Amino acid sequence: MQKPQTIIIGAGAAGLVAALELERAGHAPLLLEADDRIGGRLKTDEVEGFLLDRGFQVLLTEYPEVKRYLDASALGLKNFRPGGHVHTRQMHFRFADPLREPAQIIRSTLSPVGTLKDKLKLARLGLNLRAKSNEDCFKGYTDKPTMDYIWSLGFSEQIVERFFRPFFGGIFLEQELQTPAAMFRYIFKMFGSGAAALPVGGIESVAKQLAGQLKQTDIRCNTRVAEVTAGKVRLEDGTELAAPGGIIIACPPDKVFPRLAGEPVQWKSTSNLYFYSNRRLKENRLINLVSDPTSLINTFAVLDEVAPTYKLKGQGGSLISVTLREAVTRQSQIGQAEQDLLRHSRLPNDSLTFLKHYEVKQALPNLNPVTFSYAATHSHVGDRIFLAGDHQLNGSLDAAMRSGRLAAEGVCSL
Numbered sequence: 001m002q003k004p005q006t007i008i009i010g011a012g013a014a015g016l017v018a019a020l021e022l023e024r025a026g027h028a029p030l031l032l033e034a035d036d037r038i039g040g041r042l043k044t045d046e047v048e049g050f051l052l053d054r055g056f057q058v059l060l061t062e063y064p065e066v067k068r069y070l071d072a073s074a075l076g077l078k079n080f081r082p083g084g085h086v087h088t089r090q091m092h093f094r095f096a097d098p099l100r101e102p103a104q105i106i107r108s109t110l111s112p113v114g115t116l117k118d119k120l121k122l123a124r125l126g127l128n129l130r131a132k133s134n135e136d137c138f139k140g141y142t143d144k145p146t147m148d149y150i151w152s153l154g155f156s157e158q159i160v161e162r163f164f165r166p167f168f169g170g171i172f173l174e175q176e177l178q179t180p181a182a183m184f185r186y187i188f189k190m191f192g193s194g195a196a197a198l199p200v201g202g203i204e205s206v207a208k209q210l211a212g213q214l215k216q217t218d219i220r221c222n223t224r225v226a227e228v229t230a231g232k233v234r235l236e237d238g239t240e241l242a243a244p245g246g247i248i249i250a251c252p253p254d255k256v257f258p259r260l261a262g263e264p265v266q267w268k269s270t271s272n273l274y275f276y277s278n279r280r281l282k283e284n285r286l287i288n289l290v291s292d293p294t295s296l297i298n299t300f301a302v303l304d305e306v307a308p309t310y311k312l313k314g315q316g317g318s319l320i321s322v323t324l325r326e327a328v329t330r331q332s333q334i335g336q337a338e339q340d341l342l343r344h345s346r347l348p349n350d351s352l353t354f355l356k357h358y359e360v361k362q363a364l365p366n367l368n369p370v371t372f373s374y375a376a377t378h379s380h381v382g383d384r385i386f387l388a389g390d391h392q393l394n395g396s397l398d399a400a401m402r403s404g405r406l407a408a409e410g411v412c413s414l
């Protein structure tokens, strides 16, 4: 027997997973997406022969929801190497993770990323967190700032400035590391247990793979929802759609659900620049961390060293993704960022061509506290209306997918 119509609003990772779970329970949901294509924040553009993700984004292979819903081999995941390449004003050096690459123990011991004590503490922290469950990484740390936590562990200023601030500043999209320590602990565990990877087809292929698993879902793009009320969705053009089976709001709810209009989601932004270098920059598949307060750059990565398919025509040279410290970039700063990149990469002058600037205003939700998970009915706001999206749990792809699953389980439980 046909189940009553359910509607999902937003075809990002959360909405797509919600659709998948509803299908598995025998529903044939309607998925409404305001944009001209699915994916939400998982978007990749083809620009001048390159794949450009909208903002530097990696897939952490250890995320439980990634393992649950994605076929890693079909995505053709290409891994970054563990460790990093640090650029200070005076020095450029690599550091390795000896727990992941035992052969690199000497490089790791000698690296000036921190003191010997720091390295021992780092190894101990990695081992401790790996032994904990994901929930336990969060417990007791859901609202304490990461920076306070790092200081409380006794790390030196050297390793804070050369590793923690640029690395986690790039992940949290804020330099002060005020994001709850639960996220630090969880992400540290994920990086330590699995890989940070790029899909060969760009980050959008994650969304495409989720959508490709949908068989009974009617996906309608270019369809913006204006308002959600009990059992009903009103589109921007005035059309009303009935949803007696339930509604999952998998987009920021304050814009469509009047009862939450006074509680807007707070966002963190990021600014991402792409450059093409006509010289190959061999960076050994490492993320580059900039520890230089005079530089506009926080991190950069040579994407084609990790995933050569980001250069669509197999051309020579390198594709470099640069994430800036500040989220807002004035046009005049692009030239300055190029100069900074030349300095850090030690590429010759005139080797870089600027390709594109992405300013992502709503990149990650600014949440405090954060949570790993909750009961499936937790996001029920009444009248068979459920909320999903990373803003419901914590700012990660893993959380977005989990929230979609839980919202769908909630609908099915009523």
Ligand SMILES: Cc1cc2nc3c(=O)[nH]c(=O)nc-3n(C[C@H](O)[C@H](O)[C@H](O)COP(=O)(O)OP(=O)(O)OC[C@H]3O[C@@H](n4cnc5c(N)ncnc54)[C@H](O)[C@@H]3O)c2cc1C
Pocket (backbone or CB within 6 Å): 009, 010, 011, 012, 013, 014, 015, 032, 033, 034, 035, 038, 039, 040, 041, 042, 054, 055, 056, 057, 058, 059, 060, 223, 224, 225, 226, 250, 251, 252, 255, 256, 270, 360, 362, 363, 364, 388, 389, 390, 391, 395, 396, 397, 398, 400
């Ligand atoms: C630059 C950047 C870097 C990131 N790096 C990482 C990373 O390294 N690791 C990690 O785990 N996570 C990372 N993330 C976060 C991750 O991408 C997100 O957590 C995840 O994609 C969010 O999915 P979502 O479905 O919750 O939201 P979204 O992807 O934002 O989906 C919401 C969808 O709802 C649609 N929508 C909005 N309003 C309406 C409306 N009124 N009607 C219909 N549709 C509507 C939107 O168009 C959108 O498609 C990064 C994000 C960015 C932007």
